[in-house]
Amino acid sequence: MEQKKVITYTAGHASVRKQLLLFWIFFIIGSFTIGGGYAMILMMKRYLVEQYHWLKDDEFYDMLAISQVTPGPIAINMATFVGYTQGGVLGSVLATLGVSIPAVAVIIVIAVFFPGFKNNVWVQRFFAGVIVGIVAQIATIVLDMGKRQKWTIVSVIVCAGSLGILFFVHQVSPIWLILGGGLVGLAVEGFKPHKATQATAKKAS
Amino acid sequence: MTSFLALFGVFFKIGMFTFGGGQAMIPLLQKDLVANLAWISMKEFLDFVAVSEITPGPVAINMATFVGYKLRGLAGALVTSLGVILPSFIIILVIATVAHTFRTNRWVSAFLDGLQPVVLALLTYTVYSIARGGIPAWWGYIAALGILLLILKYGKKFNLFLVLLAAGGLGLLIFR
Numbered sequence: 001m002e003q004k005k006v007i008t009y010t011a012g013h014a015s016v017r018k019q020l021l022l023f024w025i026f027f028i029i030g031s032f033t034i035g036g037g038y039a040m041i042l043m044m045k046r047y048l049v050e051q052y053h054w055l056k057d058d059e060f061y062d063m064l065a066i067s068q069v070t071p072g073p074i075a076i077n078m079a080t081f082v083g084y085t086q087g088g089v090l091g092s093v094l095a096t097l098g099v100s101i102p103a104v105a106v107i108i109v110i111a112v113f114f115p116g117f118k119n120n121v122w123v124q125r126f127f128a129g130v131i132v133g134i135v136a137q138i139a140t141i142v143l144d145m146g147k148r149q150k151w152t153i154v155s156v157i158v159c160a161g162s163l164g165i166l167f168f169v170h171q172v173s174p175i176w177l178i179l180g181g182g183l184v185g186l187a188v189e190g191f192k193p194h195k196a197t198q199a200t201a202k203k204a205s
Numbered sequence: 206m207t208s209f210l211a212l213f214g215v216f217f218k219i220g221m222f223t224f225g226g227g228q229a230m231i232p233l234l235q236k237d238l239v240a241n242l243a244w245i246s247m248k249e250f251l252d253f254v255a256v257s258e259i260t261p262g263p264v265a266i267n268m269a270t271f272v273g274y275k276l277r278g279l280a281g282a283l284v285t286s287l288g289v290i291l292p293s294f295i296i297i298l299v300i301a302t303v304a305h306t307f308r309t310n311r312w313v314s315a316f317l318d319g320l321q322p323v324v325l326a327l328l329t330y331t332v333y334s335i336a337r338g339g340i341p342a343w344w345g346y347i348a349a350l351g352i353l354l355l356i357l358k359y360g361k362k363f364n365l366f367l368v369l370l371a372a373g374g375l376g377l378l379i380f381r
Contacts, residue, residue: 031261032366038331043365050361062307065320066300068327072220072293073230073263080297085304092301096294103262104286107270108279110256118256122377127259129376131339133369136352138332143357145325155322162326167333175224177323185319186312 014087022091026079026098034130037074042137054086069178075099158184207276209284216269216288230265265289
Protein backbone atom coordinates (compact mmCIF):
# COMPACT_ATOMS: atom_id res chain seq x y z
CA MET A 1 0.00 0.00 0.00
CA GLU A 2 2.91 2.35 0.67
CA GLN A 3 3.89 1.98 -2.97
CA LYS A 4 0.85 3.93 -4.04
CA LYS A 5 2.12 7.14 -2.51
CA VAL A 6 5.31 7.19 -4.53
CA ILE A 7 5.27 9.18 -7.72
CA THR A 8 6.40 6.75 -10.37
CA TYR A 9 6.91 7.56 -13.99
CA THR A 10 8.28 6.32 -17.22
CA ALA A 11 10.18 9.42 -18.28
CA GLY A 12 12.05 8.84 -21.49
CA HIS A 13 10.38 5.52 -22.27
CA ALA A 14 7.21 6.86 -23.79
CA SER A 15 6.19 5.91 -27.30
CA VAL A 16 5.75 8.52 -30.01
CA ARG A 17 2.05 7.79 -29.91
CA LYS A 18 1.87 8.64 -26.22
CA GLN A 19 3.79 11.85 -26.74
CA LEU A 20 1.46 12.95 -29.51
CA LEU A 21 -1.44 12.02 -27.26
CA LEU A 22 0.04 14.23 -24.52
CA PHE A 23 0.16 17.13 -26.94
CA TRP A 24 -3.38 16.49 -28.09
CA ILE A 25 -4.88 16.13 -24.62
CA PHE A 26 -3.31 19.34 -23.39
CA PHE A 27 -4.24 21.12 -26.60
CA ILE A 28 -7.87 20.17 -26.07
CA ILE A 29 -7.72 21.16 -22.42
CA GLY A 30 -6.07 24.49 -23.31
CA SER A 31 -8.70 25.16 -25.95
CA PHE A 32 -11.55 24.93 -23.50
CA THR A 33 -10.18 26.56 -20.42
CA ILE A 34 -11.87 29.85 -19.83
CA GLY A 35 -11.35 31.72 -16.60
CA GLY A 36 -7.83 30.59 -15.79
CA GLY A 37 -6.05 27.37 -14.96
CA TYR A 38 -8.37 26.25 -12.16
CA ALA A 39 -11.09 25.61 -14.69
CA MET A 40 -9.07 22.87 -16.35
CA ILE A 41 -8.40 20.76 -13.27
CA LEU A 42 -11.47 18.55 -13.63
CA MET A 43 -10.76 17.95 -17.33
CA MET A 44 -7.16 17.06 -16.57
CA LYS A 45 -8.25 14.63 -13.91
CA ARG A 46 -10.75 13.02 -16.28
CA TYR A 47 -8.15 12.43 -18.94
CA LEU A 48 -5.07 11.64 -16.87
CA VAL A 49 -6.57 9.68 -13.98
CA GLU A 50 -9.87 8.27 -15.12
CA GLN A 51 -9.53 7.75 -18.85
CA TYR A 52 -5.86 6.91 -19.43
CA HIS A 53 -4.87 5.82 -15.89
CA TRP A 54 -1.50 7.50 -16.25
CA LEU A 55 -1.72 8.94 -12.74
CA LYS A 56 -3.29 7.83 -9.52
CA ASP A 57 -5.54 10.15 -7.54
CA ASP A 58 -2.82 10.88 -4.99
CA GLU A 59 -0.23 11.62 -7.63
CA PHE A 60 -2.59 13.96 -9.41
CA TYR A 61 -3.35 15.95 -6.27
CA ASP A 62 0.33 16.02 -5.31
CA MET A 63 1.15 17.54 -8.68
CA LEU A 64 -1.65 20.05 -8.25
CA ALA A 65 -0.27 21.07 -4.85
CA ILE A 66 3.27 21.41 -6.23
CA SER A 67 1.94 23.43 -9.18
CA GLN A 68 0.53 25.89 -6.67
CA VAL A 69 3.74 26.32 -4.69
CA THR A 70 5.84 27.00 -7.78
CA PRO A 71 5.66 30.27 -9.72
CA GLY A 72 3.78 30.69 -12.96
CA PRO A 73 0.39 29.75 -14.36
CA ILE A 74 -0.97 26.54 -12.82
CA ALA A 75 -1.95 25.22 -16.24
CA ILE A 76 1.63 25.45 -17.49
CA ASN A 77 3.02 23.91 -14.32
CA MET A 78 0.63 20.96 -14.56
CA ALA A 79 1.31 20.45 -18.27
CA THR A 80 5.07 20.47 -17.81
CA PHE A 81 4.87 18.18 -14.80
CA VAL A 82 2.52 15.62 -16.33
CA GLY A 83 4.33 15.83 -19.67
CA TYR A 84 7.68 15.08 -18.09
CA THR A 85 6.48 12.24 -15.89
CA GLN A 86 4.63 10.62 -18.79
CA GLY A 87 6.88 11.38 -21.73
CA GLY A 88 10.25 12.73 -20.62
CA VAL A 89 11.60 16.12 -21.70
CA LEU A 90 9.99 15.88 -25.13
CA GLY A 91 6.69 15.01 -23.48
CA SER A 92 6.94 18.06 -21.24
CA VAL A 93 7.70 20.32 -24.19
CA LEU A 94 4.76 18.91 -26.16
CA ALA A 95 2.29 19.12 -23.28
CA THR A 96 3.36 22.69 -22.46
CA LEU A 97 3.07 23.74 -26.10
CA GLY A 98 -0.26 21.97 -26.34
CA VAL A 99 -1.77 23.91 -23.46
CA SER A 100 -0.24 27.23 -24.61
CA ILE A 101 -0.89 27.26 -28.36
CA PRO A 102 -4.67 27.76 -28.14
CA ALA A 103 -4.19 30.73 -25.79
CA VAL A 104 -1.70 32.39 -28.13
CA ALA A 105 -3.65 31.58 -31.30
CA VAL A 106 -7.01 32.81 -30.07
CA ILE A 107 -5.58 36.16 -28.96
CA ILE A 108 -3.78 36.72 -32.25
CA VAL A 109 -6.95 35.93 -34.18
CA ILE A 110 -8.94 38.34 -32.01
CA ALA A 111 -6.29 41.08 -32.19
CA VAL A 112 -6.09 40.81 -35.97
CA PHE A 113 -9.68 40.20 -36.99
CA PHE A 114 -12.06 41.04 -34.14
CA PRO A 115 -10.90 44.05 -32.18
CA GLY A 116 -14.49 44.62 -30.99
CA PHE A 117 -14.84 41.03 -29.77
CA LYS A 118 -15.52 41.65 -26.13
CA ASN A 119 -18.22 44.25 -26.80
CA ASN A 120 -20.39 41.84 -28.74
CA VAL A 121 -23.45 41.07 -26.63
CA TRP A 122 -23.76 37.49 -27.90
CA VAL A 123 -20.15 36.79 -27.05
CA GLN A 124 -20.76 38.14 -23.56
CA ARG A 125 -23.86 36.01 -23.04
CA PHE A 126 -22.20 32.88 -24.36
CA PHE A 127 -19.23 33.27 -22.04
CA ALA A 128 -21.39 34.11 -19.06
CA GLY A 129 -23.01 30.74 -19.73
CA VAL A 130 -19.65 29.01 -20.05
CA ILE A 131 -18.63 30.46 -16.68
CA VAL A 132 -21.70 28.76 -15.15
CA GLY A 133 -20.35 25.44 -16.44
CA ILE A 134 -16.82 26.24 -15.22
CA VAL A 135 -18.10 27.05 -11.73
CA ALA A 136 -19.90 23.70 -11.62
CA GLN A 137 -16.74 21.89 -12.73
CA ILE A 138 -14.47 23.51 -10.15
CA ALA A 139 -17.09 22.79 -7.50
CA THR A 140 -16.94 19.13 -8.55
CA ILE A 141 -13.19 19.11 -7.93
CA VAL A 142 -13.71 20.78 -4.53
CA LEU A 143 -16.13 18.02 -3.52
CA ASP A 144 -13.81 15.31 -4.83
CA MET A 145 -10.84 16.73 -2.93
CA GLY A 146 -12.92 17.20 0.19
CA LYS A 147 -13.97 13.56 0.08
CA ARG A 148 -10.38 12.36 -0.32
CA GLN A 149 -8.89 14.63 2.33
CA LYS A 150 -7.87 12.93 5.57
CA TRP A 151 -9.90 15.07 7.90
CA THR A 152 -8.11 15.52 11.20
CA ILE A 153 -8.54 18.33 13.71
CA VAL A 154 -5.46 20.00 12.25
CA SER A 155 -6.56 19.78 8.61
CA VAL A 156 -10.02 21.09 9.45
CA ILE A 157 -8.47 24.08 11.24
CA VAL A 158 -6.03 24.74 8.39
CA CYS A 159 -8.75 24.54 5.77
CA ALA A 160 -11.24 26.69 7.69
CA GLY A 161 -8.50 29.16 8.65
CA SER A 162 -7.37 29.52 5.03
CA LEU A 163 -10.95 30.06 3.91
CA GLY A 164 -11.44 32.69 6.59
CA ILE A 165 -8.31 34.52 5.50
CA LEU A 166 -9.28 34.33 1.82
CA PHE A 167 -12.75 35.67 2.44
CA PHE A 168 -12.00 38.33 5.03
CA VAL A 169 -8.43 39.46 4.45
CA HIS A 170 -8.10 40.84 0.94
CA GLN A 171 -4.91 41.08 -1.05
CA VAL A 172 -3.33 38.06 0.57
CA SER A 173 -1.10 36.11 -1.81
CA PRO A 174 -2.03 32.40 -1.92
CA ILE A 175 1.64 31.51 -1.60
CA TRP A 176 1.69 32.51 2.08
CA LEU A 177 -1.30 30.32 2.84
CA ILE A 178 0.23 27.42 0.95
CA LEU A 179 3.57 27.75 2.71
CA GLY A 180 1.75 28.09 6.03
CA GLY A 181 -0.12 24.85 5.36
CA GLY A 182 3.14 23.11 4.49
CA LEU A 183 4.73 24.32 7.73
CA VAL A 184 1.78 23.04 9.73
CA GLY A 185 2.27 19.68 7.99
CA LEU A 186 5.94 19.68 9.00
CA ALA A 187 5.09 20.62 12.58
CA VAL A 188 2.54 17.82 12.87
CA GLU A 189 5.12 15.37 11.58
CA GLY A 190 7.73 16.72 13.97
CA PHE A 191 5.54 16.09 17.01
CA LYS A 192 4.72 12.56 15.99
CA PRO A 193 6.71 9.48 16.93
CA HIS A 194 8.05 7.89 13.76
CA LYS A 195 6.09 4.64 13.99
CA ALA A 196 2.79 6.40 14.33
CA THR A 197 3.56 8.31 11.14
CA GLN A 198 3.98 5.18 9.11
CA ALA A 199 0.72 3.84 10.41
CA THR A 200 -1.11 6.99 9.31
CA ALA A 201 0.56 6.92 5.91
CA LYS A 202 -0.62 3.33 5.43
CA LYS A 203 -4.12 4.13 6.48
CA ALA A 204 -4.20 7.06 4.07
CA SER A 205 -3.35 5.02 1.01
CA MET B 206 10.44 50.54 -30.80
CA THR B 207 10.55 48.08 -27.93
CA SER B 208 13.29 45.52 -28.30
CA PHE B 209 12.49 41.81 -28.30
CA LEU B 210 14.92 41.35 -25.45
CA ALA B 211 13.05 43.89 -23.31
CA LEU B 212 9.72 42.21 -24.13
CA PHE B 213 11.08 38.80 -23.26
CA GLY B 214 12.74 40.07 -20.09
CA VAL B 215 9.64 41.70 -18.61
CA PHE B 216 7.46 38.65 -19.14
CA PHE B 217 10.13 36.23 -18.02
CA LYS B 218 10.48 38.19 -14.79
CA ILE B 219 6.72 38.18 -14.21
CA GLY B 220 6.52 34.45 -14.94
CA MET B 221 9.39 33.83 -12.57
CA PHE B 222 8.10 35.71 -9.55
CA THR B 223 4.35 35.29 -9.58
CA PHE B 224 3.06 32.66 -7.24
CA GLY B 225 -0.50 31.47 -7.06
CA GLY B 226 -1.37 31.16 -10.75
CA GLY B 227 -1.94 33.50 -13.65
CA GLN B 228 -4.60 35.62 -11.94
CA ALA B 229 -1.98 36.75 -9.45
CA MET B 230 0.01 38.21 -12.35
CA ILE B 231 -2.54 40.84 -13.25
CA PRO B 232 -1.53 43.47 -10.65
CA LEU B 233 2.16 42.90 -11.44
CA LEU B 234 1.55 43.24 -15.16
CA GLN B 235 -0.31 46.47 -14.55
CA LYS B 236 2.52 47.89 -12.47
CA ASP B 237 5.17 47.00 -15.03
CA LEU B 238 3.40 47.57 -18.32
CA VAL B 239 1.24 50.57 -17.50
CA ALA B 240 2.94 52.41 -14.65
CA ASN B 241 6.67 51.69 -15.02
CA LEU B 242 7.21 51.14 -18.74
CA ALA B 243 4.14 52.90 -20.18
CA TRP B 244 4.00 50.37 -23.02
CA ILE B 245 0.20 50.37 -22.96
CA SER B 246 -2.46 52.65 -21.52
CA MET B 247 -4.64 51.78 -18.55
CA LYS B 248 -7.66 51.51 -20.84
CA GLU B 249 -5.88 49.09 -23.16
CA PHE B 250 -4.76 47.09 -20.16
CA LEU B 251 -8.29 46.74 -18.80
CA ASP B 252 -9.53 45.76 -22.27
CA PHE B 253 -6.84 43.09 -22.52
CA VAL B 254 -7.73 41.68 -19.11
CA ALA B 255 -11.42 41.55 -20.02
CA VAL B 256 -10.74 39.65 -23.23
CA SER B 257 -8.19 37.35 -21.58
CA GLU B 258 -10.75 36.30 -19.04
CA ILE B 259 -13.28 35.17 -21.60
CA THR B 260 -10.90 33.50 -24.05
CA PRO B 261 -9.53 29.98 -23.75
CA GLY B 262 -6.18 29.37 -22.14
CA PRO B 263 -4.29 30.63 -19.11
CA VAL B 264 -4.91 34.35 -18.56
CA ALA B 265 -1.18 35.02 -18.25
CA ILE B 266 -0.47 33.70 -21.74
CA ASN B 267 -3.42 35.59 -23.22
CA MET B 268 -2.09 38.80 -21.69
CA ALA B 269 1.46 38.16 -22.87
CA THR B 270 0.28 37.48 -26.43
CA PHE B 271 -1.83 40.63 -26.46
CA VAL B 272 0.94 42.93 -25.29
CA GLY B 273 3.57 41.32 -27.52
CA TYR B 274 1.33 41.58 -30.55
CA LYS B 275 0.45 45.18 -29.87
CA LEU B 276 4.09 46.24 -29.52
CA ARG B 277 5.89 44.10 -32.10
CA GLY B 278 3.35 42.11 -34.09
CA LEU B 279 3.39 38.35 -34.48
CA ALA B 280 7.04 37.87 -33.54
CA GLY B 281 6.50 40.01 -30.45
CA ALA B 282 3.54 37.87 -29.43
CA LEU B 283 5.64 34.71 -29.64
CA VAL B 284 8.52 36.29 -27.70
CA THR B 285 6.32 37.48 -24.81
CA SER B 286 4.38 34.21 -24.62
CA LEU B 287 7.59 32.22 -24.53
CA GLY B 288 8.91 34.58 -21.87
CA VAL B 289 5.99 34.00 -19.54
CA ILE B 290 5.98 30.21 -20.09
CA LEU B 291 9.69 29.45 -19.74
CA PRO B 292 10.21 30.08 -16.00
CA SER B 293 7.37 27.68 -15.09
CA PHE B 294 8.61 25.14 -17.55
CA ILE B 295 12.19 25.19 -16.29
CA ILE B 296 11.30 25.15 -12.58
CA ILE B 297 8.81 22.30 -12.93
CA LEU B 298 11.22 20.31 -15.08
CA VAL B 299 13.84 20.52 -12.32
CA ILE B 300 11.27 19.49 -9.69
CA ALA B 301 9.89 16.68 -11.84
CA THR B 302 13.30 15.07 -12.22
CA VAL B 303 13.44 14.53 -8.46
CA ALA B 304 9.70 13.97 -8.01
CA HIS B 305 9.97 10.23 -7.58
CA THR B 306 11.62 10.80 -4.21
CA PHE B 307 8.84 13.12 -3.01
CA ARG B 308 6.69 10.68 -1.15
CA THR B 309 9.58 8.56 0.05
CA ASN B 310 10.88 11.45 2.14
CA ARG B 311 8.97 11.74 5.38
CA TRP B 312 9.30 15.54 5.60
CA VAL B 313 8.43 16.31 2.01
CA SER B 314 5.47 14.00 2.37
CA ALA B 315 4.36 15.82 5.53
CA PHE B 316 4.76 19.16 3.75
CA LEU B 317 2.59 18.00 0.85
CA ASP B 318 -0.04 16.64 3.22
CA GLY B 319 -0.08 20.02 4.95
CA LEU B 320 -0.66 21.78 1.60
CA GLN B 321 -3.75 19.81 0.65
CA PRO B 322 -6.29 21.52 2.94
CA VAL B 323 -4.99 24.92 1.78
CA VAL B 324 -5.32 23.93 -1.88
CA LEU B 325 -8.85 22.83 -1.08
CA ALA B 326 -9.59 26.21 0.52
CA LEU B 327 -8.09 28.03 -2.48
CA LEU B 328 -10.26 26.08 -4.89
CA THR B 329 -13.35 26.75 -2.80
CA TYR B 330 -12.56 30.44 -2.83
CA THR B 331 -11.98 30.29 -6.59
CA VAL B 332 -15.47 28.88 -7.10
CA TYR B 333 -16.83 31.80 -5.10
CA SER B 334 -14.82 34.50 -6.85
CA ILE B 335 -15.41 33.21 -10.39
CA ALA B 336 -19.12 32.84 -9.70
CA ARG B 337 -19.33 36.32 -8.21
CA GLY B 338 -17.39 37.98 -11.00
CA GLY B 339 -18.83 36.03 -13.91
CA ILE B 340 -22.38 34.90 -13.29
CA PRO B 341 -24.67 37.84 -14.04
CA ALA B 342 -27.97 36.69 -12.53
CA TRP B 343 -29.36 34.49 -9.80
CA TRP B 344 -30.68 31.84 -12.17
CA GLY B 345 -27.10 31.41 -13.29
CA TYR B 346 -26.35 30.04 -9.82
CA ILE B 347 -29.29 27.66 -10.07
CA ALA B 348 -27.99 26.49 -13.45
CA ALA B 349 -24.50 25.97 -11.97
CA LEU B 350 -25.97 23.89 -9.17
CA GLY B 351 -27.96 21.87 -11.70
CA ILE B 352 -24.86 21.18 -13.80
CA LEU B 353 -22.93 20.22 -10.67
CA LEU B 354 -25.60 17.68 -9.71
CA LEU B 355 -25.66 16.27 -13.24
CA ILE B 356 -21.87 15.87 -13.24
CA LEU B 357 -21.99 14.17 -9.85
CA LYS B 358 -24.78 11.82 -10.88
CA TYR B 359 -23.79 10.95 -14.44
CA GLY B 360 -20.21 12.21 -14.20
CA LYS B 361 -18.20 9.73 -16.19
CA LYS B 362 -20.61 9.62 -19.10
CA PHE B 363 -20.46 13.35 -19.73
CA ASN B 364 -18.11 14.96 -22.15
CA LEU B 365 -17.01 17.99 -20.12
CA PHE B 366 -16.40 20.12 -23.21
CA LEU B 367 -19.93 19.54 -24.40
CA VAL B 368 -21.10 20.52 -20.92
CA LEU B 369 -19.31 23.86 -21.33
CA LEU B 370 -20.67 24.38 -24.85
CA ALA B 371 -24.17 23.57 -23.62
CA ALA B 372 -23.69 25.99 -20.74
CA GLY B 373 -22.62 28.64 -23.26
CA GLY B 374 -25.73 27.93 -25.32
CA LEU B 375 -27.83 28.26 -22.19
CA GLY B 376 -26.12 31.59 -21.57
CA LEU B 377 -27.21 32.85 -24.99
CA LEU B 378 -30.79 32.03 -24.05
CA ILE B 379 -31.08 33.09 -20.44
CA PHE B 380 -28.71 36.00 -19.85
CA ARG B 381 -29.83 39.46 -20.84
